Amino acid sequence: MQPETERRPLLAAAAGVALGGLGIVGASDRANAETSEDSFTILEGTEYETTGTVRTADADGPTVLVVGGLHGNEVAGYEAAASVSDMDIVRGRLVTVPRANVTAIESGSRIGDDGTDLNRQFPTGEEPTTELARAIWGVLERFEPDVVIDLHESRNLYDGDVEDGVGQAIFHSRDAEAEREAEEAADQLNENHVSDSAYDFTVAPFSLPPSETPNMLVHKAARDTDAVAFLAETVSSEPELSTRIRWHRRIVRSLLWEELLDESAIDDGDDEDGDEGEDGDDGDEEDGSDGEDDGADNEPPEAVIGTDPADAEDVDFSEGDTVVLDASASSDPDGEIVRYEWDVDGTDEFEEGGETVEASLSYCGELSMALRVTDDDGATATEEVVISTE
Numbered sequence: 473m474q475p476e477t478e479r480r481p482l483l484a485a486a487a488g489v490a491l492g493g494l495g496i497v498g499a500s501d502r503a504n505a506e507t508s509e510d511s512f513t514i515l516e517g518t519e520y521e522t523t524g525t526v527r528t529a530d531a532d533g534p535t536v537l538v539v540g541g542l543h544g545n546e547v548a549g550y551e552a553a554a555s556v557s558d559m560d561i562v563r564g565r566l567v568t569v570p571r572a573n574v575t576a577i578e579s580g581s582r583i584g585d586d587g588t589d590l591n592r593q594f595p596t597g598e599e600p601t602t603e604l605a606r607a608i609w610g611v612l613e614r615f616e617p618d619v620v621i622d623l624h625e626s627r628n629l630y631d632g633d634v635e636d637g638v639g640q641a642i643f644h645s646r647d648a649e650a651e652r653e654a655e656e657a658a659d660q661l662n663e664n665h666v667s668d669s670a671y672d673f674t675v676a677p678f679s680l681p682p683s684e685t686p687n688m689l690v691h692k693a694a695r696d697t698d699a700v701a702f703l704a705e706t707v708s709s710e711p712e713l714s715t716r717i718r719w720h721r722r723i724v725r726s727l728l729w730e731e732l733l734d735e736s737a738i739d740d741g742d743d744e745d746g747d748e749g750e751d752g753d754d755g756d757e758e759d760g761s762d763g764e765d766d767g768a769d770n771e772p773p774e775a776v777i778g779t780d781p782a783d784a785e786d787v788d789f790s791e792g793d794t795v796v797l798d799a800s801a802s803s804d805p806d807g808e809i810v811r812y813e814w815d816v817d818g819t820d821e822f823e824e825g826g827e828t829v830e831a832s833l834s835y836c837g838e839l840s841m842a843l844r845v846t847d848d849d850g851a852t853a854t855e856e857v858v859i860s861t862e
């Protein structure tokens with residue numbers, strides 16, 4: 473997707489629905505952070521009141537909306553949506569509405585207090601059919617996302633018929649970009665993070681009338697706004713919740729990679745976004761390989777994290793344990809890796825160097841540790857592992 477100038481938010485036009493103001497909660501206090509954080513509230517003062525977040529990077533780029541909790545019993549979806557809300561994006565804007573249907577979440581049920589299935593209230597070309605659906609749609613009207621990602625769970629695995637279950641699948645809008653990104657996300661996940669192939673993720677385009685499930689949010693987003701849209705489903709019957717949340721997080725990271733996380737997209741010299749040269753800190757192009765557009769022919773490296781103990785994402789660590797992270801399996805198809813950098817404390821800053829690092833687990837919970845490798849042409853790739861400490 474081309475970088476584009478950030479669109480000016482439109483106020484929600486849905487009849488009778490006022491979005492809460494964008495409360496600025498303050499820029500991040502990290503020294504070199506270049507993102508700002510805002511929040512907003514919809515249906516304030518009602519039982520449906522819910523909060524969304526907005527992260528805006530310094531560099532212009534697309535807007536991505538991540539929604540969770542349209543169905544209140546699909547826990548991994550809304551937990552993952554909440555957990556990506558503070559992702560350290562390098563450009564563009566990340567909007568999340570993690571708990572779309574609060575009354576459904578509170579009762580642990582698919583539908584909320586208004587007795588309707590929220591994800592059946594978004595008819596294409598028409599106004600959404602409930603107050604809550606109109607308020608959710610108002611978020612799309614306000615932020616005009618280029619990409620919409622909606623996170624769900626299903627009891628059963630998808631085998632080609634949505635009636636039987638849609639677990640472990642990434643559904644995408646019917647455009648080539650969405651199909652490619654969905655397939656890349658599924659491939660990455662299946663290769664690296666799904667140990668039992670029975671749970672491999674499948675990829676399928678949104679179905680079409682009359683066989684489609686009607687009036688879903690992502691269908692309306694794709695058809696009424698031209699957004700690239702995805703609906704991801706994990707299966708809730710067997711894998712542990714923490715595993716399902718990790719899967720969703722990885723899907724989101726992968727789907728929005730090009731839009732919000734790919735640093736090479738910022739000073740790409742493409743002339744199309746017209747903002748290069750602004751920051752003047754591009755030190756990557758002094759290797760003297762003149763005559764060619766740097767990066768045009770360079771294959772990016774691949775970042776791979778090995779761990780000791782092995783399969784550390786599946787290990788329940790105790791406080792005080794250590795884990796060794798090993799980047800030696802990383803590679804560059806047309807050159808070599810010249811730099812290894814690590815974020816082992818979940819701050820999204822790469823504070824350690826070296827091919828291997830040892831991290832001590834000093835506090836409990838889930839911690840995302842990331843590796844960034846740089847190849848001899850200055851292209852980078854990142855990978856992360858999520859370590860659980862009890």
Ligand SMILES: [Zn+2]
Nearest residue numbers: 543546624625
């Ligand atoms: Zn659902």
